[in-house]
Amino acid sequence: MSQRKEVYLVIGGSGFVGRHIVEHLLARGDIVCVFDIVQRHHDVDFYSGDITDESQLLDVLGKTGTTCIIHTASPPHGAKDPSIYYKVNVDGCKAVIAAAQAAGVTKLVYTSSAGVVFDGGDVINLDERAPFPEKPFDAYNDSKAQGEKLILEANGKGGLLTVALRPAGIFGEGDRQMMVGLYQAYQRGQTHFQVGDNNNLFDYTYVGNLAKAHLIAADKLSSPSLPTSSQETLTTDSLKAE
Ligand code: NAD
DSSP, X not given: OOOOOOEEEEETTTSHHHHHHHHHHHHXXXXXXXXXXXXXXXXXXXXXXXXXXXXXXXXXXXXXXXXXXXXXXXXXXXXXXXXXXXXXXXXXXXXXXXXXXXXXXXXXXXEOOGGGGOOSSOOOSOOTTSOOXXXXXXXXXXXXXXXXXXXXHTTTBTTBEEEEEOOOEEXXXXXXXXXXXXXXXXXXXXXXXXXXXXXXXXXXXXXXXXXXXXXXXXXXXXXXXXXXXXXXXXXXXXXXXX
C-alpha cells in the first residue's frame, strides 16, 4: 500500500533553526513550504504571515495541503516589551493548534526551549518529568513553557499528534544571536570575568543536530508504537541524532 507523501510547513522557516530544518527536509527529497513574517530564503514556496492570525494559517494550510507542521517561530530573547512573547508564543501556539486541527494536519512538532524549566538556579540532571518552575525566570521562558504546554495538551486531539523539543544554546551556521552577543561582549572589553567558581556547565547543541532531531521527532509521530496520550513526550534517547 503506498503511503501519502508528507507535506511540511516550517513556521519560522526564515530563522536560524527553521532554515536548517528546511535544508534537511529538502536534502531527503521532502515537500517543504515556509511560513514566516519575513522572507530570507528563496528556494522553497514561501508564505508571508503572522502565526497570531489563525485565518492566515488556515489559508496557507489549505493551499499547501500541509500534513506536518514544524513550528519554530518565536521573537528572539531580549525584547523590551514582554507582551510580544505572550502574543506570539502563547496566542500564536493556540492559533497554530486550532488551524492545524481545522485543516486536518496530522503532526505538529514544536521548538520549545530548555529555559522552560530554568528558574535562575542550577539545573542538574533534569528530564522531561520535571515541572515548570513556580516562579518563571522571565517572560520569554514563561511564554515558551505556556506554549509548550498547549502543544502537548493538544496531542491526540482533533486528529493531531504533537511533540515538543527543548534545545538549550544553539550554535552553527547562520546564528544571529549567540555569536553576536559574544562578539559584543568582546567589543566592550568584557573578556576577563568569571561566573561562579568557573565550573558552571551549559548545554550547547549544533544546529544541524537539532534540525535532524526535529525530523526524527516528526517521523516518530507516525510510529504505531508511539504513545498518543496527552502529556507524553519523546525521550532524549529516542531522539538521538547520528
Ligand atoms: P530566529 O529568530 O532566527 O527565527 C525565528 C523565526 O520566527 C524568524 O524568522 C521570525 O521572523 C519568525 N517569527 C517570529 N514571530 C513570528 C510570527 N508572529 N509569525 C510568523 N513568524 C514569526 O530564532 P531561532 O534561533 O531560529 O529559534 C527558533 C526556535 O528555537 C524559537 O522557538 C526559540 O524559542 C527556540 N530556541 C532557540 C534557542 C537559540 O539559542 N537560538 C535556544 C532555545 C530555543
